Amino acid sequence: xxxxxxxxxxxxxxxAFSELESIVEAxxxxxxxxxxxxxxxxxxxxxxxxxxxLLDNAELRIKELNxxxxxxxxxx
Amino acid sequence: xxxxSLFQITSLTVSDISRxxxxxxxxxxxxxxxxxRGEISNLSRPSSGHIYFTLKDPSSALKCxxxxxxxxxxxxxxxxxMAIEAHGAISVYERDGQYQLYVxxxxxxxxxxxxxxxxxxxxxxxxxxxFDTARKRPLPEIPQRIGIVTSPTGAALQxxxxxxxxxxxxxxxxxxxxxVQGDEAPDALxxxxxxxxxxxxxxxxxxxxxxxxxxxxxxxxxxxVVRAVAASHAPVVTGVGHETDFTLxxxxxxxxxxxxxxAAELCTPDRAELFESLASLSSRLGYAxxxxxxxxxxxxxxxxxxxxxxxxxxLVRNDRQRLDELASRAELALHNELRMQHSQVKSLQTRLASxxxxxxxxxxxxxxxxxxxxxxxxxxxxxTSDQVTIQxxxxxxxxxxxxxxxxxxxxxxx
Numbered sequence: 001x002x003x004x005x006x007x008x009x010x011x012x013x014x015x016a017f018s019e020l021e022s023i024v025e026a027x028x029x030x031x032x033x034x035x036x037x038x039x040x041x042x043x044x045x046x047x048x049x050x051x052x053x054l055l056d057n058a059e060l061r062i063k064e065l066n067x068x069x070x071x072x073x074x075x076x
Numbered sequence: 077x078x079x080x081s082l083f084q085i086t087s088l089t090v091s092d093i094s095r096x097x098x099x100x101x102x103x104x105x106x107x108x109x110x111x112x113r114g115e116i117s118n119l120s121r122p123s124s125g126h127i128y129f130t131l132k133d134p135s136s137a138l139k140c141x142x143x144x145x146x147x148x149x150x151x152x153x154x155x156x157x158m159a160i161e162a163h164g165a166i167s168v169y170e171r172d173g174q175y176q177l178y179v180x181x182x183x184x185x186x187x188x189x190x191x192x193x194x195x196x197x198x199x200x201x202x203x204x205x206x207f208d209t210a211r212k213r214p215l216p217e218i219p220q221r222i223g224i225v226t227s228p229t230g231a232a233l234q235x236x237x238x239x240x241x242x243x244x245x246x247x248x249x250x251x252x253x254x255x256v257q258g259d260e261a262p263d264a265l266x267x268x269x270x271x272x273x274x275x276x277x278x279x280x281x282x283x284x285x286x287x288x289x290x291x292x293x294x295x296x297x298x299x300x301v302v303r304a305v306a307a308s309h310a311p312v313v314t315g316v317g318h319e320t321d322f323t324l325x326x327x328x329x330x331x332x333x334x335x336x337x338x339a340a341e342l343c344t345p346d347r348a349e350l351f352e353s354l355a356s357l358s359s360r361l362g363y364a365x366x367x368x369x370x371x372x373x374x375x376x377x378x379x380x381x382x383x384x385x386x387x388x389x390x391l392v393r394n395d396r397q398r399l400d401e402l403a404s405r406a407e408l409a410l411h412n413e414l415r416m417q418h419s420q421v422k423s424l425q426t427r428l429a430s431x432x433x434x435x436x437x438x439x440x441x442x443x444x445x446x447x448x449x450x451x452x453x454x455x456x457x458x459x460t461s462d463q464v465t466i467q468x469x470x471x472x473x474x475x476x477x478x479x480x481x482x483x484x485x486x487x488x489x490x
Contacts, residue, residue: 013246014218017354024357027364037368044361051354055347058245060237065252065271 153259315339
């Protein structure tokens, strides 16, 4: 199980999503003791909310590599 | 032309004849709209922006000029020695008295030649294995950084950025812009691809260009560009031209998209789908918790039950119950016995009553007893003058024997 010690808010969407996935799978296998399950559930909820808010609030970031001959208007 | 006169030879000025020739040529259907093929020589590009060259074939030459306005729109970089087909009108340059071709469009000599070059290169690179399906890598499901190589000014870039904003705004775009047509395009495209790979952080690279003519897309058939696509560490998605356009870069790419927009779509998950899978994970999370806790509750109840069964209290209660059971059974048995006894007594009483000798007295019989109280059932037990007592139903009669008869066979009372 991909459990990181990072606080969920520091995770990227992909990291948070994949951890959420493995938490759900671990819980569905029911191999965990109850208090571990409760902890997993709480973390899963935080991860899920984190992912949702990332998706809701994301703004496409654009970084230009060749500033030398750029005629592009900066997007964001 | 006028007929020469005997008296006066009329002449035309050089300008007159030049203008005349020019008008003649300009009104000619063929000269006004013609494709001419040949090899470029004496190419010159003065600072004015116009381009001058001579088109040659083995036996003849034709002066050509491309005005600045048309020169800017050329799909390819003209070079001396290049075999091209030039389109335009033939007219007279009056100052030099020369006819020349005013070029407004240029193409490589024959689409056929271009196509053959394309096919030759394709066969060669294919033989090297550059296009093998085994080389194709899967795209990351959720890319963090998306490299884009395209023209900074083209509509293709805006289309792709709009698509990325709509579908997956979490991504970061690394834009390595490059001209996508003209002589400098191949080197610039290669350079951009290399720079993105050197940076190492792009999860996927989109190589794109909007629609255009075969020549417009030619940079994407350049051998170096194709090799750079194949050599890219990050998977490359091409979106060059329209759906019907195939370039060699498409063949070398890990995935070919029909358009730049489609390339951006193929590289990214859809936000709506992400929301859906999040919602599904979230509800699975809830169910899983519920399953675990309710299973725990069931386990707990089960254990509690088993514990209760093992409790000494339970044993005592068990015994007490058995005791109660036994007591009530005993009670029942006793009750039944009593009832039976009672009914037996009753029946005996009935039978006894029927045997009561006094009962017959009601019907008129009497019992005679002697003075000793012995029942007199035979004449032989009394003598004349004996006192006897006659008992009837409601009392006794004291009597004295007056006479005795009988002593025969029957001993009935008298």
